[in-house]
Amino acid sequence: MTLLTIGQLSDRAGVATSAIRYYEAEGLIHSTRTTGNQRRYEQSTLRRVAFIKAAQRVGLTLEEVGEALATLPDNRTPTKSDWHRISKDWRPRLDEQIRRIELLRARLDSCIGCGCLSMKSCWLSNPDDVAAQRGKGAVLLEP
Amino acid sequence: MTLLTIGQLSDRAGVATSAIRYYEAEGLIHSTRTTGNQRRYEQSTLRRVAFIKAAQRVGLTLEEVGEALATLPDNRTPTKSDWHRISKDWRPRLDEQIRRIELLRARLDSCIGCGCLSMKSCWLSNPDDVAAQRGKGAVLLEP
DNA sequence: CTCCAACCTCAACCATCCTTGAAGTACGTC
């Protein structure tokens, strides 16, 4: 397998070299070194970086991503079932994230052309008492 | 209209007073002052804060939220149609955000039990060449 | 009229996620 330099990884992943070094310092990715102390990355690192970026875009922290990636083997290229495990773990949180956004969208939408100014359920006409609404079962724009 | 103290707003919105002062310093919300220089908030500020929190949870920055809120009138309580405008503007970006997450979820899911190790379209078996895939039209886990 | 919780300002600090720059080393091409 041909190894990648940090510059090649940077170009192909679309991520600055400084960010790559940072990810490595944080333990999210790993490299070997040449005799001259330069980093060399396996092809599979490209997947890890793509995964990091994708996860970040949906609001996950590097720490969370790091925990997931830590379950991947360091000593061999991850297999489908290694990634499978992560898929399963993440499914609920991705679902949840989607649900939240849909809720916000629905609440905004529902106030378009509706009679919501007289409706108790509308967050725009109702005083959005978040603390009060907890406990009452009505979840208002909340996690 | 009864005005809210910062403590009341904090309790009802479920946001720390320090965050509220910060939002105000950043111009996202506004207050009047008592003769003794204490902040007093209108009820409608509760909606603004709920909106801020909701938007943050879906990955929007305070600056973006601020721009939206800046279109609401300061001198009167926002009407339904004021919020309507924001709803319309935000719809596409919420849709886009959902699409991204669904894409990530689908890609992870599709590698569960599928024959993707032999499929060109699978991001786990394919070397995820983000830069290369731009331009080719195939968007891989990308905005 | 006293008293304490809640308020005030301002500056400093924090976590996260990097970027920038200085000063030096490696690698591959001519």
Added chain:
DNA sequence: GACGTACTTCAAGGATGGTTGAGGTTGGAG
């Protein structure tokens, strides 16, 4: 074997979104 580009480390800086603490004031209840 020299030349330039890409690499190295380390320290400092920066944006975002706040929190914390010191030192002082306000407001409402008793």
